[in-house]
Amino acid sequence: MKLGSKVGLGILGITSVVLCVFVLFQRPMMLKSFVKLQSAAAELNADRAYKSILTEVSALGRQTQDWGSWDDTYDFVLDSNPNYRRVNLSDSTFETTHVDLIWIMSNTQLIRYAGWRDLNGVIHRGDPGVNLVDFAFPANLGGKPRNKGAWDIRTVGQQPMVLYARPVLDSSEKKQPVGMIVIGRFLDRKKVDNLASAIGVVFSLEDLSGLKRQLGQLPVPPLQGTFSYNSPPTVQSDVISIRNVTGDDGETRFGIICRTGPTILIDGVGTVNNSIGYMICFSLFSSLLGLILIKIMVTRPLATLSAEVSDIGKGNSRLVSPSLTERNDEIGLVSRFFQTAFDQLEVAQISLVKASHEAGMASVAREVLHNAGNVFNSIRVAFGQLHSIAANSKFLRLQESVALLNENKEDLDRYTKEDPKGSKVLPFLTALSDRLVDDHKHSLSELDDLSGSVAHMREVILAQYTFASPMSQQEEVFLAPIVEESARIVQKSLQHHGVNLELSLEPEVKASCFPPLLIRVLVNLLTNAKDAVQCREAGDRTIKMQLKRLPQGGASLLVQDNGEGVEVHDATRIFSNGFTTKPNGSGYGLHYCANTLREMGWSIRMESAGPGMGASFVLLDRTESLEKEAA
Numbered sequence: 001m002k003l004g005s006k007v008g009l010g011i012l013g014i015t016s017v018v019l020c021v022f023v024l025f026q027r028p029m030m031l032k033s034f035v036k037l038q039s040a041a042a043e044l045n046a047d048r049a050y051k052s053i054l055t056e057v058s059a060l061g062r063q064t065q066d067w068g069s070w071d072d073t074y075d076f077v078l079d080s081n082p083n084y085r086r087v088n089l090s091d092s093t094f095e096t097t098h099v100d101l102i103w104i105m106s107n108t109q110l111i112r113y114a115g116w117r118d119l120n121g122v123i124h125r126g127d128p129g130v131n132l133v134d135f136a137f138p139a140n141l142g143g144k145p146r147n148k149g150a151w152d153i154r155t156v157g158q159q160p161m162v163l164y165a166r167p168v169l170d171s172s173e174k175k176q177p178v179g180m181i182v183i184g185r186f187l188d189r190k191k192v193d194n195l196a197s198a199i200g201v202v203f204s205l206e207d208l209s210g211l212k213r214q215l216g217q218l219p220v221p222p223l224q225g226t227f228s229y230n231s232p233p234t235v236q237s238d239v240i241s242i243r244n245v246t247g248d249d250g251e252t253r254f255g256i257i258c259r260t261g262p263t264i265l266i267d268g269v270g271t272v273n274n275s276i277g278y279m280i281c282f283s284l285f286s287s288l289l290g291l292i293l294i295k296i297m298v299t300r301p302l303a304t305l306s307a308e309v310s311d312i313g314k315g316n317s318r319l320v321s322p323s324l325t326e327r328n329d330e331i332g333l334v335s336r337f338f339q340t341a342f343d344q345l346e347v348a349q350i351s352l353v354k355a356s357h358e359a360g361m362a363s364v365a366r367e368v369l370h371n372a373g374n375v376f377n378s379i380r381v382a383f384g385q386l387h388s389i390a391a392n393s394k395f396l397r398l399q400e401s402v403a404l405l406n407e408n409k410e411d412l413d414r415y416t417k418e419d420p421k422g423s424k425v426l427p428f429l430t431a432l433s434d435r436l437v438d439d440h441k442h443s444l445s446e447l448d449d450l451s452g453s454v455a456h457m458r459e460v461i462l463a464q465y466t467f468a469s470p471m472s473q474q475e476e477v478f479l480a481p482i483v484e485e486s487a488r489i490v491q492k493s494l495q496h497h498g499v500n501l502e503l504s505l506e507p508e509v510k511a512s513c514f515p516p517l518l519i520r521v522l523v524n525l526l527t528n529a530k531d532a533v534q535c536r537e538a539g540d541r542t543i544k545m546q547l548k549r550l551p552q553g554g555a556s557l558l559v560q561d562n563g564e565g566v567e568v569h570d571a572t573r574i575f576s577n578g579f580t581t582k583p584n585g586s587g588y589g590l591h592y593c594a595n596t597l598r599e600m601g602w603s604i605r606m607e608s609a610g611p612g613m614g615a616s617f618v619l620l621d622r623t624e625s626l627e628k629e630a631a
Contacts, residue, residue, distance in 0.1 A: 042241035050243045060164045064183045068166040077179040101184030130154045136180035480505040486522035498538035505547040511555040511621035524589045525559045532563025557619035566608040
């Protein structure tokens with residue numbers, strides 16, 4: 001696997017974990033599901049309570065049907081038989097039949113019997129406080145008796161009572177009804193309490209006034225639904241489900257209220273906290289592991305390679321260690337490439353020395369070494385940048401964050417939100433992730449530049465075989481890419497010295513040249529310009545490169561700096577072999593540039609207004625163009 005893939009996968013893993021923690025597992029998203037579950041449970045409990053009441057109604061309906069379909073009851077409505085009253089409607093009847101109200105009326109609304117028993121067991125005759133005549137003979141039937149059974153819940157003696165009304169028929173049910181019978185029973189409080197205990201809720205059956213007292217500003221029946229006292233919900237909130245009970249006339253008289261405690265919500269909060277804690281710990285562990293892998297796979301090998309390149313440059317060594325050249329990633333590729341280039345450089349040096357003795361070409365070896373030195377300078381800057389990235393890595397700060405979270409892992413939610421230090425941990429992890437991604441991109445960019453510089457150095461070395469023989473075949477090419485490649489080779493060195501490079505290129509300009517040689521010429525000129533502008537303050541060091549087509553034909557290349565300039569008396573010998581104004585200069589660079597351009601059919605001239613005024617080098621691809629311009 002390539003080095004870029006390894007680092008990319010590590011950073012991608014860290015970023016994915018952080019995103020999962022902060023996007024997919026946010027508290028509101030998970031808690032909404034638990035709130036819905038709790039609301040559904042409350043509504044289900046209310047329905048169970050409502051069905052329990054319907055069971056009571058069903059049992060009362062069957063009992064009323066038995067009484068209403070009994071021939072003795074049928075006869076009693078017709079003739080008010082005293083014997084029936086004495087036997088079947090005594091005070092003990094309420095106890096034996098487990099009913100709390102008996103009301104028998106004829107079709108003419110004449111009351112044959114009326115009696116009810118309160119919760120204290122006292123038997124009352126007459127009106128129980130509920131208009132049972134209207135219940136048995138509703139207004140929507142025009143005061144006529146009902147033709148089938150109906151039920152309702154009314155308040156009797158300040159307690160809810162289930163009422164069931166049914167026509168009085170004979171046992172064959174073939175004769176017309178002669179009246180109505182209403183039987184009532186107080187809701188069995190014991191059964192209600194048992195139901196509430198079984199489903200784990202606070203249950204009550206209230207009339208409208210009672211609902212208003214309990215719910216305050218919340219909606220009251222006839223609306224039916226689930227309501228919560230708190231928004232957003234907290235672990236202290238109860239979920240209230242209301243199931244309204246509507247009478248036969250369509251009016252709501254009672255509501256079943258089920259209060260469900262916040263058990264599900266409390267469990268949900270705990271689950272969310274645990275999940276976030278686990279995800280944060282996993283993210284930190286993944287980040288730490290990724291940083292360790294980056295250090296092992298990238299930082300340490302690059303530092304080793306940088307040190308070995310430095311030793312080779314100083315002449316203390318000749319070989320890159322096998323631990324680097326045997327790697328199967330980009331570092332191994334660069335190491336093998338560098339070793340090959342160095343081996344070829346040694347061979348080239350031997351061959352060039354021999355060729356110079358045999359054919360008087362000692363200057364060829366100096367050309368190669370001079371150009372290789374320019375490229376090595378870019379390589380040195382690139383390695384310096386890579387080493388700086390590794391040295392300034394912030395992965396050690398991650399250990400401090402992990403330690404803080406481990407110290408407070410029992411209460412991560414409070415710590416990451418309320419604690420002054422803890423609230424900064426998660427933003428720090430996000431910033432750290434961004435920093436690692438930037439370092440990764442910067443490292444890859446430096447490696448790309450390093451590979452390009454080494455490739456150019458290889459061309460320099462391989463091209464030495466052409467120097468001892470006549471010039472190879474030139475070709476007409478676009479000059480803008482050649483200028484850009486030359487600028488890229490020295491760009492890192494320019495940035496390192498605070499030099500700003502400005503390019504102004506006409507992309508369609510073409511000329512005949514030998515591209516590798518023209519690149520070396522431009523690299524030489526840019527390197528000299530970089531040294532010349534060091535006399536100025538950082539930020540005021542500028543080099544300009546301009547490529548344009550001349551009106552009379554041909555191409556013009558300008559390399560201009562705002563550096564220390566050239567004395568007037570030195571302008572005539574600036575291209576002489578051995579002439580230099582640098583303390584440690586060889587005096588060979590500009591001489592090489594002039595000779596190389598002449599062999600390609602180009603020309604070069606230098607212009608300077610004097611010391612401190614900078615210098616300009618103008619390259620023309622036709623010697624005659626320069627002559628015409630001078631004339």
